[in-house]
């Protein structure tokens with residue numbers, strides 16, 4: 166029993182995420198053998214630099230920030246020019262005309278999801294999510310009494326299993342939360358499976374006083390390979406919400422700028438958007454950082470050099486193939502989610518650690534038997550890790 170924090174938070178701290186555990190194990194390993202000798206594939210911190218134009222925008226901002234209110238509070242829903250730029254981009258991406266009034270600028274996708282859950286979840290409401298999934302989702306819901314209901318997707322491609330998801334949908338369901346391109350699986354959900362899911366939800370929603378929202382978490386939307394395009398969800402159902410950010414596409418993760426877009430066709434859409442602007446304020450975010458918002462407005466059509474990520478993706482695939490490890494080539498994001506040789510993800514991650522290679526066991530994403538590798542890592546380090554992967558896999 167702790168006197169200083171709540172039981173729930175203490176439990177969350179004790180069940181610290183596997184990513185965090187690997188991070189701590191990594192620090193220890195780096196102290197022992199030197200950081201240059203550790204191949205750290207455990208973190209999703211986007212390391213491909215921000216576009217060069219970022220420098221110019223910041224230079225111009227230097228003049229603005231020393232004027233009155235240059236960095237003052239701004240409207241809770243975001244700077245009007247940033248919302249307008251987002252609306253233009255999101256209209257094209259989602260293939261539905263949306264206005265600036267349908268977009269709230271948030272503190273990253275994380276802030277968008279948290280503010281949304283605050284606005285819509287009553288205690289006991291369930292959030293159905295395909296597994297594997299981004300583990301922070303659990304905390305984002307449970308802050309407001311929501312309960313995450315993971316539903317296994319089918320390995321090795323991890324596309325949505327619509328029948329299994331719908332089997333988990335019941336009277337307590339409030340949200341179905343999907344993430345494409347997926348962290349950790351790297352898959353992009355097909356237009357056909359998304360349409361099937363939206364249709365099935367529309368049937369359940371008929372006559373329901375409290376609708377079930379289909380929420381698409383898309384912070385990796387711009388990170389797609391081989392010409393892949395992430396299919397939009399907005400045309401599929403009025404009860405759709407898109408959350409995203411520029412953490413990865415503009416390498417802006419520390420600056421905390423994202424968005425929440427609600428479907429203009431949704432009944433009471435103004436109420437939902439007003440609620441999210443308010444919860445974003447009252448949860449203590451107040452408004453998204455002003456510097457980041459201006460960067461997003463000015464750099465809305467820019468993105469990091471995807472050729473760098475793609476070269477790493479191909480190199481990582483070569484490393485895994487050489488080691489005889491089964492995997493599906495990621496279509497988006499910067500993760501591989503290969504099968505753990507021998508079937509035990511924890512045992513294999515430990516074997517990798519003995520080779521100074523850090524990875525995260527699949528059980529940390531609600532899917533044991535697999536493990537996650539982030540290729541937000543220098544190309545040379547990926548190449549140099551090949552021998553260690555081979556030894557850990559017994560080749």
Ligand SMILES: Cc1ncc(COP(=O)(O)O)c(C=O)c1O
Pocket residue numbers: 209272273274275276299344348382384409410411412418422423
């Ligand atoms: C699937 C997923 N959703 C949301 C987030 C939060 O990202 P942001 O930095 O935009 O808050 C992340 C971050 O890694 C993520 O992987």
